[in-house]
Amino acid sequence: MKNSKKVLVLGEAFYPEDFLINDLVKxxxxxxxxxxxxxxxxxxxxxxVFQGYKNKxxxxxFFNKIKVHRFPVIQGYQKSKIIKILNxxxxxxxxxxxxxxxGRRFDRIFVYQTGPLTLATAGILAKKIYKAKVIIWTQDLWPETVYAYGFKKTKILCFCLNRFVxxxxxxxxxxxxxxxxxIERIRKYVPEKEIIFVPNWSLLDYHPVGNIKLPGKFNFTFAGNIGKVQNLENVLRGFQIFSKNYSNAYLNIIGDGSFLKYLKTFVVTENIKNVNFAGRKSLSEMSDYYKASDVLIISLKDVPLYEIMIPSKFQVYLVTHKPIFAxxxxxxxxxxxxYSLGLAANPSDIDDIAKGFKMFSKFSKDExxxxxxxxxxxxxxxxxxxxxxxxxxxFIW
Known part of the structure; x- marks a missing residue:
């Protein structure tokens, strides 16, 4: 199938980084x-910078036969707020x-916004100069995300961010x-525009083939990035209360991230039993780990912004057809x-989290x-x- 339109995909993340945009462009x-x-x-x-790439x-x-224009990244942005802003x-x-x-070669600019909304600036520049149409797929909400990162909500910052958004x-x-x-958050800035809900889909091709065994007779599994926002300290505290009377249950944490080292120390210091840190696994391995799990955990801190978000992990969990502990x-x-997909708990209530763990252990086969x-x-x-x-x-082709 051919199409006369020419599109430029503009985004902060692309292959070999593991994002949904790779699947879409394929x-x-x-x-x-x-x-x-x-x-x-x-x-x-x-x-x-990934091995095999130069920060030029x-x-x-090229990704397959797709031409990719690249420019430099300022490294170390994960560890410093100042470097993050500079980036x-x-x-x-x-x-x-x-x-x-x-820009003159393109009729459409498709902005895949996973991080700062500022990345859309170049797309709008192409619209102003070359009359290209701009389509944005917003994955992260501004200015709420800025404040969630810890920036103080001053009058001047609010004014500047609101005008920019x-x-x-x-x-x-x-x-x-x-x-x-x-939708409602963005509509207050542009009440005259239609805003269309297009959720992410799962990147996981769920076809278990191996015989991976997890350590418990009943296995709870969290998989993905391990940072502060994932609220895993509270998850571990809730699991500690529950597991005192359920010695056959295990909490498996699969993944890597900036908070992993702290959590490992926390488990030792608090003497939390039956926790298995499995490390980072490739997407191709994850089907087997999900198959070996009884319940899959999705968790974020108790922050108003996260109440309106659907992490892409949720869609991945869905295709496994496993019970979800939200x-x-x-x-x-x-x-x-x-939709009766499992159970939920208050992310700030340790006892509620512990209660959720306990209720899952009593689910029947019919449930x-x-x-x-x-x-x-x-x-x-x-x-x-x-x-x-x-x-x-x-909206593009």
């Missing part, structure tokens, strides 16, 4: 669409500079959001409870079978990959 490539990518040198999640001022690489401005500077030279969305031709709760408020909790059926239904309807890609395509 689908576009199969259909013969004409597009290129503008992004930085790969460095996520550790803030260091400008370079062209944001660096992205704006280099992307705007490069788009001045390559309004400017960005006003200049977007189509606004897509990954979480339904974003230690969450807001959107994720609502979906889990409304687990019903959860599996409900998960399958959601995966094939609201979070169906083919339907969602087609929905995005309507």
């Amino acid at each position: 689908e576009w490539e199969k259909k013969g669409y004409v597009f290129e990518v503008l992004t930085r040198t790969p460095s996520y999640p550790f803030g260091k 001022i400008y370079q062209i690489t 944001y401005f660096s992205f704006v500077f280099w992307s705007c500079w490069i788009i001045m030279f390559i 309004k400017w960005v969305y006003k200049n977007c031709d189509y606004i897509l959001v990954s979480c339904e709760g974003f 230690i969450f408020k807001g959107e994720v909790r609502k979906i889990v409870e409304n 687990i079978k019903k959860i599996s059926e409900n998960s399958e239904y959601l995966s094939k309807s609201i979070f169906n990959r083919e339907k969602l890609i087609e929905k995005i395509n309507q």
Whole structure:
């Protein structure tokens, strides 16, 4: 299938970084669409340039046959707030500079916004100069995320951020959001624009093939990035209370991140038994680990912003058809409870978390079978990959 439009994908993350955009552009490539990518040198999640890549001022690489324009990243942004801010401005500077030279070739700019909203600046520049249409797929909500990172909510910062957010969305031709709760927040900036809910889909091709065994007779599993926001300290405290009377149950933590070292020390210091830190695993291995698990845990800290977010991990968990323990408020909790996908607990209430662990241990086979059926239904309807890609395509091709 051919299409006369030419699209530039603009985003902070791209292959070999593990993000949904990789899957989307592979689908576009199969259909013969004409597009290129503008992004930085790969460095996520550790803030260091990936092996095999150079942090050059400008370079062209390829993902399959897709041309990727790359510019430098400021390394070490995971450890310093100042470096993080500098990296944001660096992205704006280099992307705007490069788009001045390559932007005239494109009819559409597709902004895949996983991080700062500032990355959309280059897309709007292309709109102003070359009359390209701008489509943004918002995965992270500004200015709320800025305050969640710990920046003080002063009058001048609020004024500047609100004006900037309004400017960005006003200049977007189509606004897509990954979480339904974003719609009302963004609408206050651009009440005249339609905002379309397009959730993420699962990147996991769930086909267990191995015989991986986890240490418990009943296994709870958390998988993914291990940072402060994942609220794992409270999860561990709740598990500690529960496991005193359930010695056959294990909590498996699979993944890596900035908070892992602290959590390992915390488990030893607090003498929390039956915790298995399995380390980081490749996506191809995860099907076997999910199969070996009885319950999958999704958790974030008790912050208002997170109440309207649906982490992409949720869609991954759905395709396994396993019960989900949502230690969450807001959107994720609502979906889990409304569709009977498992149980939920208050992320700030240790006793409530412990109670959730206990209730899962008493689930019957019929209850687990019903959860599996409900998960399958959601995966094939609201979070169906083919339907969602087609929905995005309507606004681009």
